[in-house]
Amino acid sequence: MLKKRSYFKSKTLPYILILPQVLVTLTFFYWPAVQGLAQSFMLSDPFGFNNRFVWFDNFTALFKDPLYLKSIGITLIFSASTAALSICSGLFLAAMANRIFKFKAVIRTFLIWPYAVAPAISGILWLFLLHPSFGVAAIAIKNMGIEWNPVLKGNHALIIVILASSWKQVSYNFVFFMAGMQAIPKSLIEAAAMDGAGPFRRFWSITLPLLSPTLFFVTVMNIIFAFFETFGIIHTVTQGGPGGATNILVYKVYQDGFIGLNLGSSAAQSIVLMILIITITVLQFKYVEKKVQYTG
Amino acid sequence: MTRQNRVTFIAVLLIVFFCAGQVLAAPIEIHWWHAMRGARGEVVDNIVKVFNDSQTEFKVIATCKGEYDEVVNAGIAALRAKKQPHILQAFEVGTQTMMLSGAIYPVYQLMKDKGYNIDWSTYLQPVLSYYMDADGNLMSMPFNSSTPVMYYNVTLFEKAGIPLLSKTDPVTWDEMGEITAKLIKSGVAGGMVTAWQSWTQVENYSAMHNLEFASKSNGYEGLDCELKINNEKQINHIARLKSWMDDKRFFYGGQKYQGPKSEFIAQNAGIYIDSISGIANLKKSIKDFKWDIAPLPVESWMKEPQNSIIGGASLWVFKGYKDKDYEGVAAFMNHLARTDMQILWHKETGYFPITINAYEQLKADGYYEEFPYQEVGVKQLTRRNPTKISRGLRLGYFIQIRNIINEELELVWNGSKTPKQAMDDAAARSNVKLREFEKTYKQ
Numbered sequence: 001m002l003k004k005r006s007y008f009k010s011k012t013l014p015y016i017l018i019l020p021q022v023l024v025t026l027t028f029f030y031w032p033a034v035q036g037l038a039q040s041f042m043l044s045d046p047f048g049f050n051n052r053f054v055w056f057d058n059f060t061a062l063f064k065d066p067l068y069l070k071s072i073g074i075t076l077i078f079s080a081s082t083a084a085l086s087i088c089s090g091l092f093l094a095a096m097a098n099r100i101f102k103f104k105a106v107i108r109t110f111l112i113w114p115y116a117v118a119p120a121i122s123g124i125l126w127l128f129l130l131h132p133s134f135g136v137a138a139i140a141i142k143n144m145g146i147e148w149n150p151v152l153k154g155n156h157a158l159i160i161v162i163l164a165s166s167w168k169q170v171s172y173n174f175v176f177f178m179a180g181m182q183a184i185p186k187s188l189i190e191a192a193a194m195d196g197a198g199p200f201r202r203f204w205s206i207t208l209p210l211l212s213p214t215l216f217f218v219t220v221m222n223i224i225f226a227f228f229e230t231f232g233i234i235h236t237v238t239q240g241g242p243g244g245a246t247n248i249l250v251y252k253v254y255q256d257g258f259i260g261l262n263l264g265s266s267a268a269q270s271i272v273l274m275i276l277i278i279t280i281t282v283l284q285f286k287y288v289e290k291k292v293q294y295t296g
Numbered sequence: 297m298t299r300q301n302r303v304t305f306i307a308v309l310l311i312v313f314f315c316a317g318q319v320l321a322a323p324i325e326i327h328w329w330h331a332m333r334g335a336r337g338e339v340v341d342n343i344v345k346v347f348n349d350s351q352t353e354f355k356v357i358a359t360c361k362g363e364y365d366e367v368v369n370a371g372i373a374a375l376r377a378k379k380q381p382h383i384l385q386a387f388e389v390g391t392q393t394m395m396l397s398g399a400i401y402p403v404y405q406l407m408k409d410k411g412y413n414i415d416w417s418t419y420l421q422p423v424l425s426y427y428m429d430a431d432g433n434l435m436s437m438p439f440n441s442s443t444p445v446m447y448y449n450v451t452l453f454e455k456a457g458i459p460l461l462s463k464t465d466p467v468t469w470d471e472m473g474e475i476t477a478k479l480i481k482s483g484v485a486g487g488m489v490t491a492w493q494s495w496t497q498v499e500n501y502s503a504m505h506n507l508e509f510a511s512k513s514n515g516y517e518g519l520d521c522e523l524k525i526n527n528e529k530q531i532n533h534i535a536r537l538k539s540w541m542d543d544k545r546f547f548y549g550g551q552k553y554q555g556p557k558s559e560f561i562a563q564n565a566g567i568y569i570d571s572i573s574g575i576a577n578l579k580k581s582i583k584d585f586k587w588d589i590a591p592l593p594v595e596s597w598m599k600e601p602q603n604s605i606i607g608g609a610s611l612w613v614f615k616g617y618k619d620k621d622y623e624g625v626a627a628f629m630n631h632l633a634r635t636d637m638q639i640l641w642h643k644e645t646g647y648f649p650i651t652i653n654a655y656e657q658l659k660a661d662g663y664y665e666e667f668p669y670q671e672v673g674v675k676q677l678t679r680r681n682p683t684k685i686s687r688g689l690r691l692g693y694f695i696q697i698r699n700i701i702n703e704e705l706e707l708v709w710n711g712s713k714t715p716k717q718a719m720d721d722a723a724a725r726s727n728v729k730l731r732e733f734e735k736t737y738k739q
Contacts, residue, residue, distance in 0.1 A: 043736045047397045243706040260696040
C-alpha cells in the first residue's frame with residue numbers, strides 16, 4: 001500500500017494552524033468543565049462572596065438523598081424507553097419508505113420534518129393532545145373508559161415525555177437508517193429474494209446485520225439525546241412532576257442550580273451526570289461494538 | 297473667509313460646543329432590571345416615564361430580563377462581573393438569599409442617608425413585614441404584592457341554591473365542605489381547585505391560623521430554623537382535602553395556575569383559589585358566567601383569623617455605585633411610593649397599593665364601590681396586624697423547599713403517601729436543605 005504524506009517545512013506552522021481550534025476547545029469546553037469540577041467541591045453562596053472547600057460533602061449529600069437515586073432510575077428508564085421507541089419507529093419507517101416507489105422524495109421529506117421542531121415545542125404539542133384538562137386525545141382516551149391523568153399520575157406523565165421525546169427523534173433515526181439502507185447492495189437482497197426469502201426474512205438476515213454500524217451510532221446518539229437534550233420537553237410538559245416522577249438528572253441540575261441557586265450541589269450533579277454518560281458510552285463501545293459488522 | 301477669520305470661527309464653534317456640553321450634561325443613568333412583561337411592563341414603563349419627565353438630573357432605564365428566576369440570575373451574573381444594575385427586582389422566595397448576599401444597600405438606610413424622612417408606619421404593614429429584618433428595618437422596597445383569594449362561579453352557586461359569599465367574613469372550611477357537596481349534587485363536575493398549592497394551602501394556611509411554618513419566627517430570627525409544617529392542624533387540613541377527592545369536592549389541577557384556572561373557566565370547578573392578581577386575566581377569559589371573589593376559608597376554631605401573607609417581588613438596591621447615583625435611586629423609590637403612582641399600579645395590575653394613603657384615596661374616590669372585588673385581597677391582608685408568625689417567611693433555599701412541598705403534596709393526592717407521611721417527609725427533606733444553606737453562610 002502506498003502511503004501519501006505531506007510534510008510541513010516549518011515546525012511551528014502546524015501548531016499555529018491548530019491553535020484557533022485548541023483555543024476554542026479550551027475556553028468553551030475545558031475551562032467551564034474545570035470550573036464545574038472545582039465548584040462541586042465547594043459550598044458557595046450565589047454571589048460568590050462565601051466559598052468554602054468541603055471535599056466530597058456535596059457528593060455524599062447527593063447519594064444520601066433517596067430522591068436523587070430515584071432520579072437516576074427515572075433517567076435510565078426514560079432514556080432506554082425513548083431510545084428504544086424512537087429507534088424502532090425510525091427503523092420501521094425507513095424500511096417501509098425504502099420499499100415505496102411513488103412519491104419517495106415527498107414522503108421522505110414529510111418524515112424528516114419533526115426533527116426541525118424544537119424539543120420544547122414538541123413537548124407543548126403533545127401536552128395539547130394529552131393534557132387532562134384541555135387535551136384533544138385525552139378526551140378520547142377518557143371516553144374509552146381509561147382514567148388518564150398525567151397531572152396527577154407519575155407513570156402517565158412519564159409516558160407523555162417519552163412520547164414527545166421519541167417522536168422528535170424518530171426523524172433523525174429515519175434519515176440515518178434510510179441512508180444506511182441505500183448503501184446496501186441491491187444484488188444481495190435480490191439474490192436472497194430469488195432463493196425464496198420473504199421480505200421479513202430478507203430484512204432480518206441481510207438488511208439488519210448490514211445496518212448494524214448505523215444502528216450502533218444511532219443508539220449512542222439517542223441515549224445522549226435522551227440524557228441531555230430532552231430538557232425542553234420536561235420543562236414545558238411536567239417540570240419534573242408529579243411527585244418527581246419525571247425529574248430526570250439534567251432537569252434536576254437546572255432546578256437546583258439555576259432556579260434554586262444551590263451551585264455546589266448542582267455542580268456535583270453535573271459531574272455525576274458526566275461520569276454516567278462517559279461510562280455508558282464506553283460500555284457501548286466495548287461490548288456492543290464487537291457485534292457490529294463493518295463492511296469493506 | 298480669510299485664514300484668521302476661519303481660525304476665529306472654529307474657535308468660537310468649539311467654545312459653543314463645549315459650553316453646550318456643560319449645560320446639557322447627560323443625566324445619570326439608573327438601571328432597573330425587572331420581570332414585568334406585557335401589560336404590567338407597560339405600566340412600569342409609564343411610571344418610569346413620569347419620573348424621567350419630572351426632572352433632568354437622572355434617567356431611569358427599566359429593562360425586563362425575563363421571568364423572576366431569570367432576573368435574579370441575571371443580577372447575580374452581573375454582580376459577579378461587577379456590572380450590576382442599581383435596582384433589581386427579586387421574587388419573595390429569594391428574599392433570604394438577597395438579604396444575606398452582602399451586595400445590597402438596605403432601602404431604609406438608603407432613604408435615611410439621602411434625607412428622606414419616611415414614616416414607614418404609613419405603609420401597609422403585612423406587605424412591609426415580609427421584607428424587614430428581625431429588627432423591623434426595611435431591606436427592600438415592596439413593589440408588586442398580591443395575596444391568594446377565592447374565586448367562585450356565581451352562576452353555578454345560584455343554580456345550586458347556595459347563598460353568595462361575603463367579601464369580608466371568610467367561610468369556614470366546614471362550610472366549604474357543604475358548599476362543595478352542594479355544587480357536586482347540582483351536577484358540577486368538581487368542587488374546588490387551587491393554584492400554587494404550597495403558597496395557598498400551606499404557607500397562607502399557616503399564617504392565617506397563626507401556626508408556625510418554621511421555627512425561629514419562620515426563620516426571621518436565625519438560619520438554624522426548622523420546618524414545622526408537620527403539625528397536627530396542617531396535616532388535618534391536607535387529610536381533609538384528600539378525603540374530598542373521593543367525591544371530587546376537591547381535585548388536583550397542577551402545581552401552577554394554568555391547569556386549575558382552565559378547570560374554573562371550563563366550569564369543571566365551582567371554586568378556584570389563586571392570587572388576587574389573576575383578576576385581569578379572568579376578566580378577559582370568562583364570558584359565559586358570572587364570578588366573584590371571597591376571602592380564603594378559615595377553620596371554625598380560628599375566631600380571629602390572622603392576615604394572609606403576600607407573594608410577589610420587591611426592589612433591591614445594589615452596592616457599588618457613586619453617592620450621586622444613589623440620590624437618583626432614592627428619588628425614584630420615593631417616586632414609586634407616591635400616591636398617584638400607587639393608585640395607577642393598583643388599578644392597572646391588581647397588585648396592592650403599598651401605602652395607606654393610596655388605599656384611603658382609592659376608597660375616597662369610590663373605586664371599591666365600583667369594583668368591590670378588588671378590595672377583598674387588601675381587606676384580608678390588613679384585617680389584623682401581623683404577628684411574628686404571620687408576617688412572612690424567611691427561609692434559605694425556599695424555592696427548593698416549595699418544590700419539596702409541592703412534590704410531597706402530589707404524592708398525597710395520587711395516593712402514594714398518607715398526609716402525615718408526606719408532611720413529615722416534606723419537613724425532613726426541607727430541613728436538610730436548610731442545614732445546607734446554614735452551612736454556606738456560616739464561616
